[in-house]
Amino acid sequence: MATLHTVNKTGQPLELCLRALNAGDSVLLLEEGVYALYEAGDVLSELLRHVAVHVLDADVLARGMTNRDNLDIDMIDYQGFVELTETNDKVVSWF
Amino acid sequence: MKYALAVYGAAGTGGQSSQTALSFARALLASGHEIIRVFFYQDGVHNASGLISPPQDEQNLPEQWQNLVKEHNIDAVVCIAAALRRGVVNAEEAQRYELPGSNLREGYELSGLGQLLEATVEADRFVTFGD
Structure with missing residues (x-):
């Protein structure tokens, strides 16, 4: 059973x-x-x-950061966030 | 799918969880999902206060939440224990505790953690927005 982990810090x-x-x-x-x-x-x-890592684009842009181009990290918008909650069975939030 | 959300923060409480939760809620509805309950917990109860006046160059999150709640007829529950200790009260509680006024926005209900538990059981997905 796949879980989405959100990390806000x-x-x-x-x-x-x-x-x-x-x-x-x-x-x-x-x-x-x-x-x-x-x-x-x-x-x-x-x-x-080991796992798929995604970053929320709005939060990356708000901090003047760019996605590290040597790492293949998926930048997603809120629509993508919703899709991750659809494809995973549970969401665990770390804060 | 049926979603339930828990919101732990508000503008001015340190984090940005209220904004994130609001944006996520909008994206959920735009995708055709149903939000069966939003539970405002801990500092998140300030989102339901009618006495918040953000600076003019900032977003008014309590107002935006209320518009979303009204427009989509969302079951918006505010943790009563968290709300009472932070001065977020409806007329009934104001009278019970002999307070000088009430400030709970229209469309919100003060209730207990049982409502949070029930939401986690009834929803297909439960997402917490910690501050």
């Missing part, structure tokens, strides 16, 4: 989320969580090997 919420992920799950970085794109130690590239 880096730090503890992201770390706890990483421990709870199962293969086949998806992660959506939103709000302050989009700063994980530049997280030290590159948690993200490790993460990308």
